[in-house]
Amino acid sequence: MEQNLFDQLKELLSYSFILRSLAAGILIALCASLLGVILVLKRYSMIGDGLSHVGFGALAVAAAMNAAPLQVAIPVVVIAAFFLLRISESGKLKGDAAIALISSGSLAIGVMVVSVTSGMNTDLMNYLFGSILAISRSDLLLSAGLCLIVLILYLCFYNKLFAVTFDETFARATGIKAGFYNMLIAFLTAITVVLGMRMVGALLISSLIIFPSLTAMRLCKRFRTVVIASAVISVGCFLVGMFASYRYNTPAGATIVVCNLILFALFSIIGLFVRRS
C-alpha cells in the first residue's frame, strides 16, 4: 500500500487546515531563524529557552482562567524577556543561574496551576508538545500579523542589529542606542517564542531558534549569507519535517527538530572537510 511521494504530497496539500498550518509555520520558522542568528552570536541562546518555559507557565494560567492563550502569554513573555535581558546585562546576578531559576520556576507554577484546576487539557498539551495542525483561523491571522511585524522590524534595523551584535561597546561609543536595540531583540524574541510554541511546543522551541543559525555558521563566513542560509535551512527543515511527520505518522514538532539536527550534523561534517582542505 506504499503510495508514491508525489501523490502523497498532492493529497497533503488538498487539505485546507494543512495549508493554513504550512503558511503559519513558514512565517514562524523564518522569524525564529533570523532572530536565532543574533541570539546565538550575542550569547543569548538561553534567554530563548527560558522564555519558552515562562510561556508555558503563562499559558497554563490562561487556560485556568479560561482566557485566550496567546493574548495572555505574549505580554507576560515580553515582560519576562526584558527582565532576563536586564539580568544578563547588569552582571550582578549570575545570568545563567538566574535564567535557570526563572524558567524552572515558571514551569513549576504552570504544572501546579494545571493540577489544581482542570488537569492537563488538550490545549495545554498542544502548547507543551506543539500542534501546528490545530491552528485556528484567528490564530493564523494573529500569528501571521506578528510574524510580519518581526520580519519588517528585522529588515529595517538589520544594519543596526549587526553592529550591536558584533560589538556593542563600539556601537554605544559611536552614538548608537544599543540599549534600545537590545530591547527590540528581546521583544521580537518573546513574540517569536510564544508563536513558535504552537509549532514545535514549549519544550522544543529553542531548538527552532538555535539550530538553523548554528547550521549556517558551520559553512558560511559572511553575516548576510549566514542570515539568508539560516532562513532557507529553517523553512526547508520545516517543510520536510511536516511532510515526514505526515508520511511516517510522527509528531510534527519533534520531526521538524530532528530534520534540523540531521542537517546540522551534515553541515558540521562538511565544514570539517572544507576547513581541512
Added chain:
Amino acid sequence: MALITCNEVSLAYEGKTVASNITFSIEEGDYLCIVGENGSGKSTLIKGLLGLKQPSSGSILPGDGLKQNQIGYLPQQTPIQRDFPATVYEVVLSGCLNRCGLRPFYRKNEKQLAQRNMERLGILPIASRCYRELSGGQQQRVLLARALCATRKLLLLDEPAAGLDPIVTSELYDLVQTVNREDHISIVMVSHDIKSAVSHASHILHLAHTPLFFGTTGDYLKSEPGRLFLGGPHGTESL
C-alpha cells in the same frame, strides 16, 4: 573651546574609585597619549570620555559642537568578536552606521568611505575574507578602518598596539599620525609603550589613579614623572 573638558573627574567601578581628580582638556588637533602602569585607570578614563561610564564626581563636557556620533573608537578586542561570521567589508562598513541616523540602509558615499579606509590600511585585498580567520594584526587593522569610518572629529584608541609585532606597531603609529596631521582629527590614545608615546604625541597625560602630569610632550620629558617613567634621569637622552 576644547573638544572635551574634564573637570575634577573621578571614576569608580562598583563603588571603588579607580581614578580621581583628573582635570585636563583636549583641543582640536591635539594628539594626547594617556600613559601609566596597568590598572592605573587609563581604560576607565577612555570609557568616561566616550560616555560609556558616568563619572562618580566631577564633569566630562563635550565642546565645539562635538557629538557622540562624530567619535571613532578602537576598543581592546573582546572574545565575542573572535568567532564572529562576518567579512572584513561588513565590519568596516558598520563603522559608517553613526552617519545613518534612522535611515535603515547605507548610502553610496558611505560605502565609498569604507572602501577608502580599507585601501588606506591595506586590507582591500582581504575585504571578502572572514574576520575570524585573520591574524591578530589584520583584525586590528580592520577595527581601525572601522574606527576611521566612524571618526569625524575625535578618535580614541585603547591599547592599539597590544599583541602586535614591532613592524605592524610602527605602521599603526605612523597611520595615526597621518590621520592627526592630514585629516586634522584629534587623537586620544591609551598606551603603555611610553617611548612611542613621547615620539608621536603632542600632549601626555600620566595617570597613576590620579594624574601625575598633564601637559605638552616637551614639558613631560623634563618633568619628574616623565624622567622616572622613561628610565631614570638619563632616559630621555636615549631617544
